[in-house]
Amino acid sequence: xxxxxARDVLDAADLxxxxxxxxxxxxxxxxxxxxxxxVVKVGRAAPELLARARRESAVAxxxxxxxxxxxxxxxxxxxxxxGHPVTLWHRLPEAVRPxxxxxxxxxxxxxxxxxSPSFDLPRRELLGGVERWLRLAGDxxxxxxADYLRERRDGxxxxxxxxxPHLAPGPIHGDALPRNVLVGPDGPxxxxxETFSFDLREHDLVVxxxxxxxxxxAPEAYDGFVSTYGWDVRxxxxxxxxxxxxxxxxxxxxxxxxxxxxxxxTEFRRRVASLRDGDAEVRWYPF
Numbered sequence: 001x002x003x004x005x006a007r008d009v010l011d012a013a014d015l016x017x018x019x020x021x022x023x024x025x026x027x028x029x030x031x032x033x034x035x036x037x038x039v040v041k042v043g044r045a046a047p048e049l050l051a052r053a054r055r056e057s058a059v060a061x062x063x064x065x066x067x068x069x070x071x072x073x074x075x076x077x078x079x080x081x082x083g084h085p086v087t088l089w090h091r092l093p094e095a096v097r098p099x100x101x102x103x104x105x106x107x108x109x110x111x112x113x114x115x116s117p118s119f120d121l122p123r124r125e126l127l128g129g130v131e132r133w134l135r136l137a138g139d140x141x142x143x144x145x146a147d148y149l150r151e152r153r154d155g156x157x158x159x160x161x162x163x164x165p166h167l168a169p170g171p172i173h174g175d176a177l178p179r180n181v182l183v184g185p186d187g188p189x190x191x192x193x194e195t196f197s198f199d200l201r202e203h204d205l206v207v208x209x210x211x212x213x214x215x216x217x218a219p220e221a222y223d224g225f226v227s228t229y230g231w232d233v234r235x236x237x238x239x240x241x242x243x244x245x246x247x248x249x250x251x252x253x254x255x256x257x258x259x260x261x262x263x264x265x266t267e268f269r270r271r272v273a274s275l276r277d278g279d280a281e282v283r284w285y286p287f
Contacts, residue, residue, distance in 0.1 A: 001084075002260070006031030006042045009084045015040065029253075030194075038074055039091050045083040046132070053078035053085035055119070056194040060089075062117040063193070068110055070190040092182050092189060099181035101208055101217070101225035103188040107181060108204050109229050111190070114171050116198060124174050124197035126160075126245050127153045130252040137255035140265060145272045149252050152275070156245040163238040166231075167201040176204040177211070205233035206242040214247070214284045247275060254287050263287075 003024055010022055015035055022033040022040070031042040043049045060073040074088040130153045134146045173180070174195030182189050197203075208225050209232075211217040226232045233239050251271045257264035267287050274282035 001031060001042075001044050003027055003031065006033075009042045009081050009086065010035075010040060013040070013079060013081045013086050015088075034091065037091050039071075039089040041087045041089070042081075043085040043087075050078060050080055050085040052194050053087050055121075056196070057087060058117070058119050059121075059193045059196045062119075063190070066114055068114075068190065069107065069187060070193065092191070093184040095182050096185055097183050099178040099183050099188060101178055101211075101221045102228040103183055104176060104178050104181050104208070105225045105228035107188055107190045108173060108176050111171060111173055112167070112201050112204070116171060121171060121196060121198040124172060124195070124199035124203050126203070126242075126249050127157050130249060133252040133256040137252075137258050137268075140258040141255050141268060145268075146255070148272065148276065149248055149255075152244070152248040153252075156241060156248055159241045160245055163200065163241055165200045165202060165238070166233075166236045169200055170198065172197050172199055172201055172204045174199075174203060176207045200238075200242070202233050202236060202238065202242060205229065205231070206239060206246060209234050209239065210243050210246055213243075213280060214282075215286060216283060247271070250284070251275065257287065 006024075006027070007022070010017075010031075010033060015038070018036045022035045024031065025034055025039070026032040029044070033040045033042070041053075043053055054077060057073045057076060057078055060070060061076070063070040064072055071092060072090045074090050079086040079088075130149060134141070134149065137146065173190065173193075174197045175192065180190065180192040182191055208217070208222060212219065212222040251268060254264050254268045254271065258268055264287060267285055270282065271284055274280075274284070
């Protein structure tokens with residue numbers, strides 16, 4: 001989905017758009033627009049994404065009731081507009097500073113104290129999008145690389161299913177990164193709730209370990225995350241399995257952007273080559 005298509009869906013949603021128009025904030029799995037006092041997320045036209053959008057709205061209500069600082073839904077249910085899920089959110093104040101790993105750790109620690117909500121949360125299907133992302137990549141990526149990622153997906157899915165957790169499974173954010181925290185005047189707030197799941201809580205911790213090893217997160221920043229949360233997931237023998245699964249998913253996610261973006265193709269090739277070479281220290285770049 002490109003920006004033009006997302007704007008067509010936004011227009012069809014018939015929202016009151018201010019004179020300045022809708023401002024694109026992000027374009028990835030969703031197109032995210034600032035529309036007056038609202039933030040509007042337009043998802044891809046896929047049946048499973050409507051269910052995910054509806055669940056995200058339910059998660060927002062649940063977190064509000066639990067007193068967890070998180071983004072609040074402006075409508076109780078997701079809309080379906082021209083086949084695309086559309087959700088409306090109250091716009092948060094401007095950030096007073098960038099979110100740090102310790103801010104994320106404090107919020108994740110609170111999430112990990114919660115019991116299950118009254119509605120069902122899915123398992124964290126970290127590898128569930130791999131086939132869709134590779135399909136979207138099409139001929140832009142080497143078929144051998146796509147097949148390699150499919151083999152990794154299958155292997156890590158089986159290995160993850162056999163893991164013995166250190167922490168009790170329960171609700172997790174599912175994509176626990178500082179970019180999913182906004183530090184406003186009242187403190188850190190959790191955003192992007194669409195990957196909330198019921199699964200191994202280690203999922204939320206491996207993300208930052210991978211950020212340290214692959215994305216250039218400073219060791220002292222990672223240490224701040226560990227100190228605030230209270231445990232280092234790298235001490236767990238299953239860490240390498242969840243890390244490998246996330247690396248596989250991250251490669252496939254970048255692949256979907258390759259047909260329209262040469263930089264995405266370059267990054268995809270860098271990531272796959274490092275996995276093939278077994279080099280765990282090759283720097284990856286956020287995309």
